[in-house]
Amino acid sequence: xxxxxxxxxxxxxxxxxxxxxxxxxxxxxxxxxxxxxxxxxxxxxxxxxxxxxxxxxxxxxxxxxxxxxxxxxxxxxxxxxxxxxx
Amino acid sequence: xxxxxxxxxxxxxxxxxxxxxxxxxxxxxxxxxxxxxxxxxxxxxxxxxxxxxxxxxxxxxxxxxxxxxxxxxxxxxxxxxxxxxxxxxxxxxxxxxxxxxxxxxxxxxxxxxxxxxxxxxxxxxxxxxxxxxxxxxxx
Numbered sequence: 001x002x003x004x005x006x007x008x009x010x011x012x013x014x015x016x017x018x019x020x021x022x023x024x025x026x027x028x029x030x031x032x033x034x035x036x037x038x039x040x041x042x043x044x045x046x047x048x049x050x051x052x053x054x055x056x057x058x059x060x061x062x063x064x065x066x067x068x069x070x071x072x073x074x075x076x077x078x079x080x081x082x083x084x085x086x
Numbered sequence: 087x088x089x090x091x092x093x094x095x096x097x098x099x100x101x102x103x104x105x106x107x108x109x110x111x112x113x114x115x116x117x118x119x120x121x122x123x124x125x126x127x128x129x130x131x132x133x134x135x136x137x138x139x140x141x142x143x144x145x146x147x148x149x150x151x152x153x154x155x156x157x158x159x160x161x162x163x164x165x166x167x168x169x170x171x172x173x174x175x176x177x178x179x180x181x182x183x184x185x186x187x188x189x190x191x192x193x194x195x196x197x198x199x200x201x202x203x204x205x206x207x208x209x210x211x212x213x214x215x216x217x218x219x220x221x222x223x224x225x
Contacts, residue, residue, distance in 0.1 A: 059118055062110070066127060069103055073130045076092075076137055 009050055016043045034078050041071040096138035103131035111205050112198075121201040125208025132209075133216045141220045144213070152214035159206025166199035 020043060024036040045064045052060035107127035114120030136144045148155070167178040175181075180197040 062118065065106070066110075066123075069099075069106075069127065070130055072099075073134055073137075076134065080137060 006050065006054060009046075013043055013047050013050065017047075030082060034075060034082070038071065038075050041067070041075075093138050096134055100131045100135045103134070104128055107131065107205075111201060114201055115195075115197060121204030122208055125205045126212065128205070128209045129212035129216060132213045136217060136220050141217050144217060148213070152210045152217065154210070156207045156210025156214065159203045159208075159210060161203070162206060163200050163203025166196045166203060169196055 017040065020036050020040040024033055024040070027033040027036055045068055048060050048064040048067065052058055052064070107124040109124075110119040110127060111121055111124035114124070132144055132148070135147065145151075169181055170177055170179045173179075173181060178196075178200065180195055182193065182195045184191045184193050186192070
């Protein structure tokens, strides 16, 4: 049962990454791409959490936490840049 | 940035990240982490504070100039090598002691002092870079 759930989670994460990359490539405006990057970050965090569970090394959860905090800073910096105009 | 939600959330986020950076710093010897990673997390915490409230607020909050913090960290890291002079072992050799406080033994080492020095160097230099970049945008 648990194996099935993990496999379903992996497939969902794969499709989320595909959708995010599609939006990143075709995104007409800059804002679409920023949102796509943020979404890809969140999906990557869930991928790291899933991998931490599969491999049984819970050190990766800290990596996910740091990644979340730092990606927030990155999106913030880009938003600030967009607010002022290039 | 004039956003109410972000301005309300930023102090909590900054405090959380600073606390987590100290946790990563102190855990660093046996598990992933250490002075450099912790310092980067603390510097990005100051970066978030700077984006939310502006550079002068961060300079007020830091109390010292960031480069002074970096210099003090370098001094601490160099001082961590001095106890090896007393014991007659090569410079910066890790020396351990385990004093017990109230029945709990706490492992202390010169490695940790060196790591704290690295932490302060990274915090100081990266915060100084971030603040300089923020400042220049207003010119």
